Amino acid sequence: MDLTRDQKLELYRFMRLNRVVEERLVNLYRQGKVVGGLYRSLGQEATSVGTAYALAKGDIVGPLIRNLGVVLVMGYTPRDVMTQYMARATSPSGGKDCNLHFGKPERGVISPISMLGALVPVMAGIALGARLQKKDLVAMTWIGDGGTSTGAFHEGINFAAVQKLPLVVVAENNGWAYSTPFRKQTAAPNLVAKAAAYGIPGESMDGNDVFAVHAAARRAVDRARSGGGPTLLESLTYRMKGHAEHDAQAYVPKADLEEWKRRDPLERCARTLVETAAATAAELEAIDRAVSEEVDREVESAEKAPLPSPDAALQNVYASAAADAEPVMLRRRS
Amino acid sequence: MSAGGAAPHLGADGVTPAAKGQTTYVDAIREGLREEMARDGRVFLLGEDIGVYGGAFKVTDGLVQEFGEERVIDTPISETAIVGAAVGAAMMGMRPVAEMQFIDFISCAFDMITNFAAKSRYRTGVGVPIVIRGPSGGGVHGGPFHSQNPEAYFAHTPGLKVVQPATAYDAKGLIKAAIRDDDPVLFFEHKFLYRRIKEELPAEDYVVPIGKAAVRRAGRDLTVVTYGAMVWTALEAAKTLEAEGIDVEVVDLRTLFPMDENTVLESVAKTNKAILLHEATRTGGIGAEIAAVLSERCFEYLDGPLVRVTAPDTPVPYSPPLEEAFLPNAEKLCRAARALAAY
Numbered sequence: 001m002d003l004t005r006d007q008k009l010e011l012y013r014f015m016r017l018n019r020v021v022e023e024r025l026v027n028l029y030r031q032g033k034v035v036g037g038l039y040r041s042l043g044q045e046a047t048s049v050g051t052a053y054a055l056a057k058g059d060i061v062g063p064l065i066r067n068l069g070v071v072l073v074m075g076y077t078p079r080d081v082m083t084q085y086m087a088r089a090t091s092p093s094g095g096k097d098c099n100l101h102f103g104k105p106e107r108g109v110i111s112p113i114s115m116l117g118a119l120v121p122v123m124a125g126i127a128l129g130a131r132l133q134k135k136d137l138v139a140m141t142w143i144g145d146g147g148t149s150t151g152a153f154h155e156g157i158n159f160a161a162v163q164k165l166p167l168v169v170v171a172e173n174n175g176w177a178y179s180t181p182f183r184k185q186t187a188a189p190n191l192v193a194k195a196a197a198y199g200i201p202g203e204s205m206d207g208n209d210v211f212a213v214h215a216a217a218r219r220a221v222d223r224a225r226s227g228g229g230p231t232l233l234e235s236l237t238y239r240m241k242g243h244a245e246h247d248a249q250a251y252v253p254k255a256d257l258e259e260w261k262r263r264d265p266l267e268r269c270a271r272t273l274v275e276t277a278a279a280t281a282a283e284l285e286a287i288d289r290a291v292s293e294e295v296d297r298e299v300e301s302a303e304k305a306p307l308p309s310p311d312a313a314l315q316n317v318y319a320s321a322a323a324d325a326e327p328v329m330l331r332r333r334s
Numbered sequence: 335m336s337a338g339g340a341a342p343h344l345g346a347d348g349v350t351p352a353a354k355g356q357t358t359y360v361d362a363i364r365e366g367l368r369e370e371m372a373r374d375g376r377v378f379l380l381g382e383d384i385g386v387y388g389g390a391f392k393v394t395d396g397l398v399q400e401f402g403e404e405r406v407i408d409t410p411i412s413e414t415a416i417v418g419a420a421v422g423a424a425m426m427g428m429r430p431v432a433e434m435q436f437i438d439f440i441s442c443a444f445d446m447i448t449n450f451a452a453k454s455r456y457r458t459g460v461g462v463p464i465v466i467r468g469p470s471g472g473g474v475h476g477g478p479f480h481s482q483n484p485e486a487y488f489a490h491t492p493g494l495k496v497v498q499p500a501t502a503y504d505a506k507g508l509i510k511a512a513i514r515d516d517d518p519v520l521f522f523e524h525k526f527l528y529r530r531i532k533e534e535l536p537a538e539d540y541v542v543p544i545g546k547a548a549v550r551r552a553g554r555d556l557t558v559v560t561y562g563a564m565v566w567t568a569l570e571a572a573k574t575l576e577a578e579g580i581d582v583e584v585v586d587l588r589t590l591f592p593m594d595e596n597t598v599l600e601s602v603a604k605t606n607k608a609i610l611l612h613e614a615t616r617t618g619g620i621g622a623e624i625a626a627v628l629s630e631r632c633f634e635y636l637d638g639p640l641v642r643v644t645a646p647d648t649p650v651p652y653s654p655p656l657e658e659a660f661l662p663n664a665e666k667l668c669r670a671a672r673a674l675a676a677y
Contacts, residue, residue, distance in 0.1 A: 097457035104460055105425050111458045113449050121415040122450060125422020125430075132378060132404065132428055139422075152414050152445070159415035163407075317456050317492050318592075319516035327627070330599060332634035 043240035046265035050213030116147035120156025146177020207237030381433030434468030452493030507542030
């Protein structure tokens with residue numbers, strides 16, 4: 001199915017939103033307002049946005065920390081993301097967890113944990129639970145090149161394949177797992193090669209071309225929805241920043257960064273839209289302006305959000321009853 | 335529970351078949367599973383060899399024939415995937431019960447249990463109502479990887495509930511309570527008890543509430559706090575000690591977390607002496623936690639040291655004389671009780 005002009009512009013808008021939110025987060029980080037680390041997805045926006053945009057209402061995603069674009073496509077706001085990074089009471093996790101660690105099934109998002117690979121079996125379970133309830137939904141999750149080395153990735157994708165579950169696993173091959181290069185992660189020539197071992201289809205895509213990403217994701221989602229089981233997609237892309245904001249990535253060859261900068265997904269998308277007459281440069285600039293203004297408002301509002309009350313630290317461990325802070329001592333009579 | 339005279343003990347030979355109208359521990363778990371599956375369409379089972387084969391210990395025998403392959407799922411050898419899929423399905427509103435073929439293999443799913451399931455409600459507000467169950471414990475010469483009692487790892491993890499039934503009545507009532515609970519529950523079965531204990535169970539639906547201990551034997555002189563198969567060891571020792579004039583109270587915790595501190599405190603405030611008995615190894619075990627609770631909360635009632643009778647800090651050995659040396663038994667408990675009573 002071809003994208004409409006409006007959809008193409010929306011893809012562009014989400015990628016711009018992804019980038020601008022991160023730029024503002026960098027400002028907040030430098031001002032000391034972000035609590036903990038900041039994880040960028042610069043250069044990888046097309047993968048997050050293009051894949052998530054291929055889903056339908058009711059589908060459920062399990063994104064990782066570099067998939068800011070995914071949660072934006074799923075309807076979370078820049079304010080949600082900023083209050084998370086600033087550990088505020090009104091953030092989606094209420095200050096209980098960091099960065100993009102938030103989500104609820106009814107919002108279509110399952111929160112990741114930091115242990116990579118763990119989302120794959122859990123998202124298989126989301127698909128399984130839906131099938132048992134005769135709900136028609138597709139589950140989609142993301143993993144880095146590093147995460148594909150975990151046992152959880154293997155167990156999850158193998159289980160999903162055996163059960164023929166409607167699961168799409170997007171492996172983002174950005175070349176680096178923290179400081180570890182792809183060649184030290186796996187002896188496989190690429191990640192999509194692993195699909196064959198699970199007996200499922202795999203497809204490699206140009207991760208910096210949002211339209212190519214969307215088209216491949218759409219094929220995988222359609223296959224999942226029609227009972228064809230899981231697909232492993234590999235997005236060939238590049239991590240343009242360090243593992244987190246503190247990491248100057250001295251270990252990354254400068255020439256690689258320069259080469260991949262020329263393949264910047266936002267600039268490519270803009271060029272394609274203008275060249276195919278889907279949009280004028282002025283229209284794209286108007287989108288950029290609107291996004292920038294929206295994010296400014298969201299930053300202002302997020303900065304006013306309160307920090308959580310200390311009592312909340314003891315709440316919601318279980319469905320009922322708060323944890324005891326202090327035990328009561330029995331005194332002997334007489 | 336069975337009458338005192340019928341109480342088996344670790345080391346008893348052979349299998350006692352259930353008399354007519356009586357239910358064994360293993361059958362009680364299966365009945366609990368079956369009743370919950372019949373009552374609630376959200377309940378389903380997943381694990382290795384649990385369907386066609388009926389489970390390594392036949393806990394799920396016959397359930398695939400009754401409920402179909404959709405609700406009794408034979409999985410690959412993938413504990414992480416079993417628990418992970420259970421977590422995801424629970425988030426979708428299902429009530430999964432995951433079997434670990436031997437509870438020793440729960441270590442393969444440690445991350446899913448302690449990081450995904452346990453922390454989900456706290457950090458995201460999404461509850462994970464799963465049950466993870468499986469055979470724990472020794473006494474059957476299973477060796478280091480088929481005999482362990484790993485409950486303390488999980489009692490140490492906020493967000494989890496941990497139960498371990500000692501009787502057929504509790505096995506059924508607690509598995510039903512665990513399935514109905516809105517939080518992740520670890521249900522530790524004791525494989526030695528599967529076919530060695532039996533009792534008549536009520537015909538009507540019942541649950542044993544999580545978080546409630548039971549006093550199995552009332553006594554004046556000292557309290558043995560224990561759980562699982564060691565409840566029977568404690569009762570056997572209590573009979574020997576009774577003849578010597580030492581009157582032992584036996585508290586069966588049933589739930590290890592959240593612990594029923596009040597029942598333990600009430601008992602120890604009465605007897606003023608306590609032995610903490612468990613089959614699991616010593617350091618950082620449940621007994622250490624109870625000792626800390628007693629020291630903090632009823633120090634002024636104690637007339638003697640808090641004494642642990644546990645397995646030593648070693649792996650579970652395989653060869654019968656080695657395993658016998660490893661496991662706590664009535665004789666070891668009696669020795670500790672005599673010393674404490676004389677203190």
